[in-house]
Amino acid sequence: MRGRTVRDEQLEMQYVKAKEVITRLQNRVAKLEKENARLRRVNNILMRAIEIALTIPSREKQDLHLKSVLEMVQKEGERDG
Numbered sequence: 144m145r146g147r148t149v150r151d152e153q154l155e156m157q158y159v160k161a162k163e164v165i166t167r168l169q170n171r172v173a174k175l176e177k178e179n180a181r182l183r184r185v186n187n188i189l190m191r192a193i194e195i196a197l198t199i200p201s202r203e204k205q206d207l208h209l210k211s212v213l214e215m216v217q218k219e220g221e222r223d224g
Contacts, residue, residue: 181223185216 192212196205 185220188212188216 189212192209196208199205199208
């Protein structure tokens with residue numbers, strides 16, 4: 144009877160540890176999903192900026208447009224942390 148109690152305690156400890164690992168992994172997945180969404184949004188912004196730049200006839204104005212978009216994205220990234 145005593146051996147069964149020790150085994151039950153061991154199983155309970157393993158169960159608690161497993162739940163903690165699952166919770167940490169879920170938190171990590173949520174963080175990665177959030178980062179992935181941010182990177183997708185930035186990618187969409189940059190792709191649209193390139194499309195717009197290609198419609199601008201002046202090379203200098205294209206460069207200014209792309210530079211301003213990059214600065215905006217960088218500031219937003221700094222703000223998001």
